[in-house]
Amino acid sequence: MIALSTLLLLVPVVLAVQARIQLTHFQSGHRSNIAPQFVPPSEGPLVQSSNYVGSNNGSLPKPKVVSGKSFDRFIQIWIENTDFESANSTTAFSDLAKQGIFLDQYYAVTHPSEPNYVAAAGGDFWGMADDSLYHIPSNISTIVDLLEAKSISWATYEENLPFDGFEGFNFSSKNYLNTSAPDYTYYVRKHNPTIIYDSVASVPSRLALHRNFNDFAADVNASALPQWVFVTPNMVNDGHDTSIDFAGQWVDYWLAPLLNDTNFNNNRTLILLTFDETETYTANNHIVAMLLGGAVPESARGTVDSTYYTHYSTLSTVEANWGLGSLGRGDTNKTLSNVFSFVANATGYKNLNISGSDIPLTNITGTIPGPLNPQLYVPFTAPNTSAVGAGGGAVFVASGLNTSLTAAVVPSPVNLTALGKTVPWLGPRNGSTAATSNSTGSGKGGNGAVSLSDGIVRSAIFGITLAGIAAFLV
Template identity: 55%
Template sequence: MASPALALIVGTLFAQTARAATAWRFEPPSTSPTEQSGNYTGFSNDTINDTEVVEGKVFNRFVQIWLENTDFDDARTTPAWENLTSRGLLLSAFHGVTHPSEPNYLASIGGDFWGLQDDDYYHIPENISTVVDLLEDAGVSWATYQENMPTDHFYGSSYTSHNYLNASAEDYTFYVRKHNPLGVYDSVSQNKARQGRIRNFNDFANDIVNGSLSQWMFITPNMVNDAHDTTTDFAAAFIEYWLFPLLEDERFNDDGTIIVLSFDENETWDVQNHIYTLVLGNGLPEDLVGTTDDTFYTHFSLLSTVQANWGLKNLGRNDVNTTMSNVFDFVARETGFENTNVPEDARPLLNISGFAGPLNSESYIPFYAPDDLTAIGAGGQGVFVSDSLDTSVTYGSLGESTNLTSIDSQSPWIVVEDKSEAKVAVFAKEGNGAAPVTTNMLAAVSAAVIIAAAVYL
């Protein structure tokens, strides 16, 4: 009889072979990125009205487009991506911050990935701040656009819809919430004034036609167009269909626009988390087009670069970690920010997961405030602190972590869907069943953790 380890290896190889054999062929989901499509679920019935512009020091619009799970060399050496690279500034030392996908997305929004080491269905309490708080504090508009998300601020973990790639095939799960980081943070997804800014691609088409796109945008293609279920060449075909026309559209790409096209993590987990990241847009200085910047950057640099440009406050987390949050060099030079030289042999290992945190059941601690509330970030400002945040509970004050799995429980921030009533609720594991989280359910956790956790539950 084969050993469990051998069976796992054989099963993994079989799954990879089956996936590789899938004959994916790119088909555009719409006639153009500015046209709404019936291949998505429902048409947009409103538009945001972002016509006011807060002038930045280097750019006036910052667009992030995230793709999936590809090694740096695999992305840059294919013909389609070589052509793409020639049109922008290659950030040749850009890195994801951990594995798997979801924690990387969360880190780019909140400055931390909270110990998360899986792609499960979590939420983060409303007193934990994000880049949205920083932007709104300065009057900078924002929105996120999620391809194949069925409705604005849809809260489900995924959505399965008509397979527009193959009319005879079964419906396909094109949308997943783990790639929609603003949907995970309660301060955004549970705030009625903000929910309408968690939008889909039909909304994008509506917004661009109405000339009302935001100044900060986070864009996630669906599970085939982002290369997660396909290949980098497939994703390149999507970029040619969707992004290339928009590069010629001044409603999207005017003289103040910077576009960051990046992958979330690399595919090979046992090496450094080195990912392909390209800066495009008419706001990029012409002398940088077709060149390379070898400064050490991570996903936290996406936060610090925006902070430097608009003079924003900071989150007091890894966005002020001087090793991890270098500002894009062309922005640092214009804003007077001094980056840190991080030689290759001194760079932290960024392929490690399993840190203690509130989303890690094996090494659980409650959510925490920044350790240093006096930190000055790349924007020259101090830390933004939510009025509801207990600043006495910091990472450094929590002591040892607790293994919730050893007491048959899990992070209290897990979410499950009640599909029968189309609602969502927060659940923790209790025996073989599930029940809404209460303080009593966490009684097996040490008293110190209970006291700290009560502030956030």
């Protein structure tokens, strides 16, 4: 009988071996000591394909357009883990930048991947420093609350999502790059920002707006693309499991032709193409970003904007454009949330001039206290309700949130790991069955503002498959 302590010591070895096995399976018959060759997953970005796994069940209804001050549609497309210099030297990205505004001082907010995605949806990464399966409680607000308050349509499109609203940790499907190899983990939940929040995932109508690329093709062809869109390529096309050149080929295949399709890109469409984080953690989190689309003023195309921006700028820019309320978090942090300049000019918002040594270090990870940091656990706190965001509206406060538990009175951080505990929000949300597709576990939601004295700090024990863990690794 092997002792539990021995098994625990073997876990990192098993994970590394499994990751190597999966990589070998991917390479087998497809490449040998060379980068994999890009294979289009479909005949075109608007042609449905079995490689996208889930079949389309019909398009969304055509949205009622809520006019913005600078744009009527905002589309974000995120690529993975690439240093500024590497991405900037890739032809596909440098060529696209000439068609829009190159944001040469754009930064991610932390490491690794998942907390950056979460921050772009909710204005905070809550101390998270890993890519685990979390469910952020339902009284924590997101951009979805702000959009729906003004009846602005939205959806996320995740390549290889098996069906609308799938909540699983990951999903493996046929390896279309190498049909003789085993199934490949193309979809991962950690790159699907809004589904990580229970305020979105626990509402069926919101959950259903997490769609795949077959849905995307149907929605664009039906002129039914929503006004706020988040697009995530799969794990090879976003460069995570391949290379920046591979991701560049996907951009050429998928995005370049869509720029000429008025159902996707009309004269009121703003597109942000960017990265989640740098590959090198020791350098500050400087990433390539560019603004494309018909909403970019003709006079600004081919120019460089050196204003300091972060992922929180995507929130503040949307808020400014539509005159929304705010989340009272990173989106209202004046230093971190400058509005894209041409939008700031149109809305009268005044950005801060931040450059050189004034640019904060946002490459730190694991040292920020928060409700998703087991070494520095503090409960979820209320937003800054007195903050004034770029949109000028009130701070959105979800029902059931303890507004008296603010950052000013939050208790000192607690090391849950030392106590043999995990954070309360680790694991699938209550009522989620799909979340156990490739991983199993227990984890309950509840009041986002809790304290250790409430006695509801719970542990979550996972039975994650090795295939799931391999895809979990950054």
